[in-house]
Amino acid sequence: MGERFEGRRRGRRKVDRFLADKSLVIDYKDPSVLKYFVTERGKIVPRRVSGLCAKNQRKITQAIKRARMIALMPFTTVNHH
Amino acid sequence: MANAKIRRYELIFLIQPDAEEDARTHLLKRTLDILEEGGAHLIQNEEWGKRKLAYEIAKHNKAYYYYLEFLATPGLTHEIERVFRLTDDCLRYQTIRLEDGIDPEQLDRFTIISGEEEAAPAAEA
Numbered sequence: 001m002g003e004r005f006e007g008r009r010r011g012r013r014k015v016d017r018f019l020a021d022k023s024l025v026i027d028y029k030d031p032s033v034l035k036y037f038v039t040e041r042g043k044i045v046p047r048r049v050s051g052l053c054a055k056n057q058r059k060i061t062q063a064i065k066r067a068r069m070i071a072l073m074p075f076t077t078v079n080h081h
Numbered sequence: 082m083a084n085a086k087i088r089r090y091e092l093i094f095l096i097q098p099d100a101e102e103d104a105r106t107h108l109l110k111r112t113l114d115i116l117e118e119g120g121a122h123l124i125q126n127e128e129w130g131k132r133k134l135a136y137e138i139a140k141h142n143k144a145y146y147y148y149l150e151f152l153a154t155p156g157l158t159h160e161i162e163r164v165f166r167l168t169d170d171c172l173r174y175q176t177i178r179l180e181d182g183i184d185p186e187q188l189d190r191f192t193i194i195s196g197e198e199e200a201a202p203a204a205e206a
Contacts, residue, residue: 028177029093029148031135070093070175071134071144 014051028066089180121153
C-alpha cells in the first residue's frame with residue numbers, strides 16, 4: 001500500500017489555486033480563469049488532476065456549465081485532424 | 082407585498098449580431114421597463130458589445146452580450162424570460178440567482194442605479 005501511495009505522490013504536488021490565491025475568484029463570466037480547468041477538447045478536468053478541493057471543484061464545475069450556456073466556453077471542440 | 086423577500090439576480094442575454102441598434106436598445110429598454118414595473122432595483126447594467134461565441138448558435142458566430150444585475154421579488158424573472166422567448170433576435174438568456182431571502186428593509190448595502198425606491202410598492206397596489 002505504502003509503495004503505491006508513494007508512487008502516486010511522485011510528480012508535481014497539486015494545490016488548490018483558489019485557496020492559495022484569495023484574489024482569484026470563481027466566476028462563470030470569466031473564461032480566462034475557467035480555461036485552466038478544461039481540457040483542449042473542452043471537458044472539465046477531474047479533481048485528481050485539477051487539484052482543487054471538493055468545494056471549489058463543485059464551484060468550478062457549476063461555473064463552467066454556466067459559461068457554456070452563454071457561449072463563453074465551448075461544450076466541445078472538434079479536432080481537425 | 083408588504084414583506085416579500087428579495088432576491089439578487091444576474092441576467093445575461095445574447096442578441097444576434099445582425100440586429101439593428103434600434104432593435105437591441107428596444108429589447109433592453111423593454112427588459113428594464115419590466116424590471117421597473119415589477120419594483121426591481123437595478124444594480125448593474127453593462128453592454129459587453131459584440132463578442133465571439135465559443136460555438137455556433139443558430140448559424141451565428143458572434144452576438145451582442147448584455148449584462149444586468151438587479152434585486153427583484155421572486156417570479157419577476159419569468160416575465161422577462163417570456164419576452165426573450167418571444168424575441169427572435171435573442172439567441173440566449175440566462176438568469177442566475179445570486180442571493181436569496183434579502184430583507185426589503187436592508188437594501189442599503191447595494192448601490193442601486195435605478196428603479197423606484199418607495200413608489201414601486203404603491204404602484205403595485
